[in-house]
Amino acid sequence: xxxxxxxxxxxxxxxxxxxxxxxxxxxxxxxxxxxxxxxxxxxxxxxxxxxxxxxxxxxxxxxxxxxxxxxxxxxxxxxxxxxxxxxxxxxxxxxxxxxxxxxxxxxxxxxxxxxxxxxxxxxxxxxxxxxxxxxxxxxxxxxxxxxxxxxxxxxxxxxxxxxxxxxxxxxxxxxxxxxxxxxxxxxxxxxxxxxxxxxxxxxxxxxxxxxxxxxxxxxxxxxxxxxx
Amino acid sequence: xxxxxxxxxxxxxxxxxxxxxxxxxxxxxxxxxxxxxxxxxxxxxxxxxxxxxxxxxxxxxxxxxxxxxxxxxxxxxxxxxxxxxxxxxxxxxxxxxxxxxxxxxxxxxxxxxxxxxxxxxxxxxxxxxxxxxxxxxxxxxxxxxxxxxxxxxxxxxxxxxxxxxxxxxxxxxxxxxxxxx
Numbered sequence: 001x002x003x004x005x006x007x008x009x010x011x012x013x014x015x016x017x018x019x020x021x022x023x024x025x026x027x028x029x030x031x032x033x034x035x036x037x038x039x040x041x042x043x044x045x046x047x048x049x050x051x052x053x054x055x056x057x058x059x060x061x062x063x064x065x066x067x068x069x070x071x072x073x074x075x076x077x078x079x080x081x082x083x084x085x086x087x088x089x090x091x092x093x094x095x096x097x098x099x100x101x102x103x104x105x106x107x108x109x110x111x112x113x114x115x116x117x118x119x120x121x122x123x124x125x126x127x128x129x130x131x132x133x134x135x136x137x138x139x140x141x142x143x144x145x146x147x148x149x150x151x152x153x154x155x156x157x158x159x160x161x162x163x164x165x166x167x168x169x170x171x172x173x174x175x176x177x178x179x180x181x182x183x184x185x186x187x188x189x190x191x192x193x194x195x196x197x198x199x200x201x202x203x204x205x206x207x208x209x210x211x212x213x214x215x216x217x218x219x220x221x222x223x224x225x226x227x228x
Numbered sequence: 229x230x231x232x233x234x235x236x237x238x239x240x241x242x243x244x245x246x247x248x249x250x251x252x253x254x255x256x257x258x259x260x261x262x263x264x265x266x267x268x269x270x271x272x273x274x275x276x277x278x279x280x281x282x283x284x285x286x287x288x289x290x291x292x293x294x295x296x297x298x299x300x301x302x303x304x305x306x307x308x309x310x311x312x313x314x315x316x317x318x319x320x321x322x323x324x325x326x327x328x329x330x331x332x333x334x335x336x337x338x339x340x341x342x343x344x345x346x347x348x349x350x351x352x353x354x355x356x357x358x359x360x361x362x363x364x365x366x367x368x369x370x371x372x373x374x375x376x377x378x379x380x381x382x383x384x385x386x387x388x389x390x391x392x393x394x395x396x397x398x399x400x401x402x403x404x405x406x407x408x409x
Binding site (some may be wrong): 037039181182185200201202204205206207210212219220222224 | 352353363388
């Protein structure tokens with residue numbers, strides 16, 4: 001479903017050339033909940049940017065559902081990203097002037113779909129994450145956990161092939177984090193492919209598979225039940 | 229020594245015979261604390277000597293009498309006092325890994341770093357399994373003590389996380405010591 005073949009990413013930092021990712025080959029199966037762990041500078045953000053179509057590899061190949069994410073134009077990449085990838089972030093990234101239902105609808109609004117057509121689905125997604133009473137609230141009227149649940153609904157509005165999460169509970173307390181992870185586990189059980197990047201072992205432990213990155217390379221690949 | 233109080237706690241809820249006592253113990257804290265029948269019966273004997281529990285005999289067909297244990301008023305008082313007292317001893321750092329670290333040659337850090345790496349992976353695997361047990365547990369219908377089980381699982385996860393963080397710090401300090409030599 002997501003395939004990396006010898007993917008590398010280099011960039012210049014002043015006079016220095018940084019190898020953020022070195023020759024990484026990995027396949028992520030449909031329905032997998034993959035946690036990617038690593039310290040800062042291990043290459044995990046680069047990894048997420050590459051499989052999310054936010055950036056392209058310097059060399060190597062990346063496919064999502066068989067579609068290449070390398071060697072294409074920025075416009076093509078943007079289109080693939082919008083249709084196939086749902087993102088959630090540490091700081092939720094909701095628009096403060098929009099209601100919860102409008103925030104959830106945003107990805108499809110940007111595609112030109114009228115709000116009246118999207119709204120019923122947005123409401124349904126918000127109901128599924130326990131926010132049926134909050135659909136007309138703005139982000140400032142919501143708690144951190146509620147904002148992240150809005151963000152999860154927004155990520156799901158376009159039925160993405162993969163849900164990408166970047167430290168999704170990095171800004172939440174332990175109890176609220178656990179509620180968010182229970183939601184992600186439910187989505188996973190319904191078949192949603194999830195890739196989460198984190199430095200936190202307690203978060204990573206929710207994955208069905210945990211890959212550790214070190215100096216831009218995969219240093220560890222463990223799966224629940226022992227198969228690697 | 230806490231086994232004694234765990235057993236008093238169980239008997240404070242209900243009179244039980246030895247076998248039921250073990251089942252109840254396993255159900256409540258079994259994931260974290262394993263106890264064999266020998267330990268159950270020797271602890272019961274000691275509790276009886278101290279007059280904290282007593283037993284009644286129940287006749288059975290063709291088999292020896294069954295002993296039904298119950299907590300005495302003295303036992304109840306001791307349990308209540310124990311429950312109300314905070315624990316003074318902070319979790320002891322006497323894990324086997326620490327002993328290994330003491331005896332490993334720090335002048336040759338490569339094997340130490342390798343061991344740390346393996347140990348971290350092992351803890352991460354355990355956290356992975358425990359987290360999934362917890363998720364499964366949370367989805368089960370709630371029983372009156374399922375919160376306790378969940379809280380114990382949380383404690384296990386936090387401890388493993390602390391161990392991983394500590395090992396990561398060891399790794400980083402050993403590496404910077406190598407650089408500065």
